[in-house]
Amino acid sequence: MQVIQSVSNPKVKNWKKLNTKKGRKTQEKYLLDGWHLVKEALKANVEVLEIMFTPDYQDYEELYQLQNVELYEITEQIAKNLSATPSPQGIFATIKTTPATTQIPTELTGAWLLLDGVQDPGNIGTMVRTADAAGFTGVVFGTGSADIYQAKVLRSMQGSHFHLEVRSGELMPWIAQFKKQGDPVYGSELNPEAVSYQAVPQAEQFALIMGNEGNGMQAQHLAETTKNLYIPIQGEAESLNVAVAAGILMFTLKK
Amino acid sequence: MQVIQSVSNPKVKNWKKLNTKKGRKTQEKYLLDGWHLVKEALKANVEVLEIMFTPDYQDYEELYQLQNVELYEITEQIAKNLSATPSPQGIFATIKTTPATTQIPTELTGAWLLLDGVQDPGNIGTMVRTADAAGFTGVVFGTGSADIYQAKVLRSMQGSHFHLEVRSGELMPWIAQFKKQGDPVYGSELNPEAVSYQAVPQAEQFALIMGNEGNGMQAQHLAETTKNLYIPIQGEAESLNVAVAAGILMFTLKK
Structure with a gap:
């Protein structure tokens, strides 16, 4: 010493x-x-x-x-x-640090959370921790999301990045791979085609994309989802905090 | 001007x-x-x-x-x-500011969130915002919880405290009033008697108590709940962030 x-x-x-x-x-x-x-x-x-x-x-x-x-x-x-x-x-x-793998596993298993430009380190960390608790296989930090090794992200993850797979890179190839496998890719954006999260069946294998706090998901990703989910709001709040929304979706969707 | x-x-x-x-x-x-x-x-x-x-x-x-x-x-x-x-x-x-009412409505309606010593202003604000979105009637800031008018709490509430009833004071009389009315009072603490949140029916009228980030609920409150709920954890995370847990419970329990 x-x-x-x-x-x-x-x-x-x-x-x-x-x-x-x-x-x-x-x-x-x-x-x-x-x-x-x-x-x-x-x-x-x-x-x-x-x-x-x-x-x-x-x-x-x-x-x-x-x-x-x-x-x-x-x-x-x-x-x-x-x-x-x-x-x-x-x-x-x-x-x-593990070298950044741009390579995507040739066969994806389990449920994955895809972060599409999520910015707040506290939100990001909380989402990784929640994905761990919900039994997700991994989290992909899409381009434009906060850095995984930032102090505040590490603090809110509480070590969950040691328990599941954490990757970073462009989301498009991930979305394509899930779709190729026939697994659902859920967006989370309120648009005319969106369905309530309660209307989709629980599954073991799927991707869930959560968008940026202010601007939501990128249009190119939104265009590729199999379904967009929304959480019906009963009160007068305009929206939910992204980490809370992710928590509700992950725990409800994951079998 | x-x-x-x-x-x-x-x-x-x-x-x-x-x-x-x-x-x-x-x-x-x-x-x-x-x-x-x-x-x-x-x-x-x-x-x-x-x-x-x-x-x-x-x-x-x-x-x-x-x-x-x-x-x-x-x-x-x-x-x-x-x-x-x-x-x-x-x-x-x-x-x-509205003068602190220690008086409890003689007839409680709807769902209420009871904060039992929740400390982090961001968590508190997010919980009030989520309670608003879930269609809750009110939130009670129990003794020992952070102050509602603190800048950081106000910021994370995003104005939701204008949409629902916000009270503060001792939680015991609130718990007693719900029980007197025959409404369930749910604790959120993992103990041998706890049941999974998925095992209780949705309801319009109930109280949900969320405890302190580190120490959980006060023993005297825990002793008075009709049921304690837990969220089953599949991965290796030790726990959920309190605001995420509250979001999952509120959206699942509220009819």
């Missing part, structure tokens, strides 16, 4: 850079902040490269038993410097 | 104080930030006291046709000073 006491230590500077997309791309790793996430990473089948913790965490014997993980004791000041939250728990990890 | 150009103007100072619970209590009013919320207030049956806007908003002729509303032109600097967001739209209103 190495002790680092200065925020200007080159290692600290590099970890700090993982808060940017460019930094993550260059170093091919991302930063986890907080005990729950680090624990989820250790349980999961991912390559944990480094764990950094303040002296408070020295009690955690399990850290010392880890193989192939570099351990660093850091100061509270460094923890504050690295964290995107005002009061960090004082434990971090770096994880190897 | 009055023009205010200095952030140290006493009116500005008083408006600024509306960002605190104490300020709202003393002045018996609260602050709305943004055009959507101000518009919702004007449509609703509430007492709009003042509207403050930057010169950008002078086009909105409808403002000048309002009766009994004091209009103020303010500077962008004042707008930034008043707002809790980094880039305010430049329009605000103050609304008279």
Whole structure:
């Protein structure tokens, strides 16, 4: 174990850079902040490269038993410097990013959530967490959606990205593949052809597309769906929060 | 219309104080930030006291046709000073707060959402918005829940608090009143007696209690429910976000 006491230590500077997309791309790793996430990473089948913790965490014997993980004791000041939250728990990890696969599995199984330009990191994270809970196989971060390795997305996912498949890229080939297999691709946009989500049968295998908070789905994706679903609104609210809508749809549609 | 150009103007100072619970209590009013919320207030049956806007908003002729509303032109600097967001739209209103009624309607109708110590302002606001969309009659902010007039709660409610009844106070008398009427009171906590939310019939009239993000419902409330519901989790996620869970339950249970 190495002790680092200065925020200007080159290692600290590099970890700090993982808060940017460019930094993550260059170093091919991302930063986890907080005990729950680090624990989820250790349980999961991912390559944990480094764990950094303040002296408070020295009690955690399990850290010392880890193989192939570099351990660093850091100061509270460094923890504050690295964290995107005002009061960090004082434990971090770096994880190897998986190279972006543009390749789509030749046979898709299960239910998949397709994010079409969803922007808010909290919404995105919550949707991945909900997809996990609903028994979905994977989530595709379509072009224009927020970055999966952003601190706020990671925080709201609560480790669910370790439990299901997470991909990113253009959605069109995914939609095409589902349709080729004969599986339904559901849009979620209120248009004249839309049907109530309660009118479609539950299924094990399908794709559900959720659109951008303000602008909805992209027209080219909308044109390719097998059905568009809407959630009937009884009160005077104009719409639902996208993560809530996704939750209702995922739990109702998934067999 | 009055023009205010200095952030140290006493009116500005008083408006600024509306960002605190104490300020709202003393002045018996609260602050709305943004055009959507101000518009919702004007449509609703509430007492709009003042509207403050930057010169950008002078086009909105409808403002000048309002009766009994004091209009103020303010500077962008004042707008930034008043707002809790980094880039305010430049329009605000103050609304008279309704005196806290501890009294419970002698006959409760429809479905009500009871918040048992829910803390996160975004979650609370989203839940009120979802309750509105699901056709609920009202929401009760139980003791220990975040304050309804907080900027972030107002922002996520998107004006839904104008569409349904919003009350605050101890939840016990509400639970007692529903039970007296013979209406179900559903808790949402996983315990050995809990049943799946899919196993209860839809109803028009019931109460649904959602608990604190970390600690769940208070034991005294849990002891008084007619049933506790849980949402079966298929994946490895440990739990659902409370606003997502509330959305699934509200839309499934409400006839």
